[in-house]
Amino acid sequence: MKNILIINGHPDKESFCFAIAESYKMGAYKSNANVKLVHLIELKFNPILTYGYRKISPLEPDLIQIQQDILWANHLVFVYPNWWATMPALLKGFIDRVFLPGFAFKYRENSPFWDxxxxxxxxxxxxxxDTPSWYYWLINRSAGHNAMKIGVLKFCGINPIKITTFSPIKSSDEAKRKKWLNEVEKLGYEQK
Known part of the structure; x- marks a missing residue:
């Protein structure tokens, strides 16, 4: 049985991402997985990595808990909108503060490599x-997808990483969104 942690990085509680996160959770529950859903907007933390890695700021209780949740999980699901070809500032700040040296990776002394x-x-x-998928791939070279997949998750050892994109949101109707939510529920059920 999988332990699944769903992290919703959209700051708007009325967004389609909230519905997506709930649909994935519903599907995962139906498959008897252990599921935790976290909406980042509900956590209390400073999203700014004030000193970089020169000096690590103490973690707020919500960030200590989410690190424990990440260690508990076998499968992580990140739900978020693509803004300016990448992720929202809330999710980026979360990554900066949580995926720290000593937790997500460890630099090796006198080496360009890391654990x-x-x-x-x-x-x-x-x-x-809102951007059509083909445009995002052709013009933006899937910049945000690559940043998250390669620059964050694979860097920390998480693999494989699958990507599901729904677009364009702004011109989608209710029937299209319902279809997408059904697809997400199926992903949750299959624990993918």
Missing amino acids: KLLKGKTARLIVTM
Whole structure:
């Protein structure tokens, strides 16, 4: 049985991303997985990595808990919108503060290499955007997808990582969104 942690990085509680996160959770529950859903907007933390890695700021209680949740999970699901070709500031700040040296990775002394401390976990990104998928791939070279998949998750040892994109959101109607939510529920049920 999988332990699944769903992280919703959209700051608007009335967004389609909230519905997506709930649909994934519903599907995962139906498959008897252990599921936790976290809406980042409900956590209390400073999203700014004030000193970089020169000096690590003490973690707020919500961030200590989410690190424990990440360690508990076999599968991480990130739900967020694509803004300016990448993730919202809330999600970026969360990553900066949580995926720290000593937790997610560890630099080796006198070496350009590092240890990936989150090996054995898998992930799925569920990303909404107004840009058509073909345009995002052709013009933006899937910049945000690559940043999250390669620059964050694979860097920490999480692999494989699957990506599901729903777009364009702004011109989608209720029937289209219902279809997408059914697809997400199926992903949750299949624990993918």
